[in-house]
Amino acid sequence: MLLILVFIAFSSMISCSESSDCPTKTCGDFSTQAQAQATYDSNRSCYKNLDADGDGKACESLK
Template sequence: MGYRKGYYKKDGTYVQGHYANNRSKSFSNKNNGCLVLLLAALLLALPISCSDSSSSSEPTTCPTKTCGDFSSQSAAQSTYNSNKSCYKNLDADGDGIACENLSKQISKQ
């Protein structure tokens, strides 16, 4: 809404100043620039946020464990099964069996 000043028509008659609704029901041209900038920023931020979240799928508080930290294969296997993404270094060949070189004793944990 804005105040339209009085003006003279071509036929010489004077139109009194009044409030007029200058905006249409759709977006005005003034707002289209802001809308375009907002969409561009959103499109640029989306791949960045997706790439950051996919690369940080591992927890950052994983303790560093090696096969030398365990006395038996079953103890290493139970630790590996508790969080496979965190302890993936216990399974060198990727077959799902942790520390295959350790003896297969029953752990007392």
């Protein structure tokens, strides 16, 4: 029983980026860098793949 409680507690601590609750988005889903940036800024842990080099700017190849 204790093991089950520990598992439930650990599962609730998993961040969005490791959860299926994060929608899958790539730079190809956006028309502009500003759109990608707004999405990235809304939840950086979920959309960290939009910032390939980790500098805080999403989809820098978009204009």
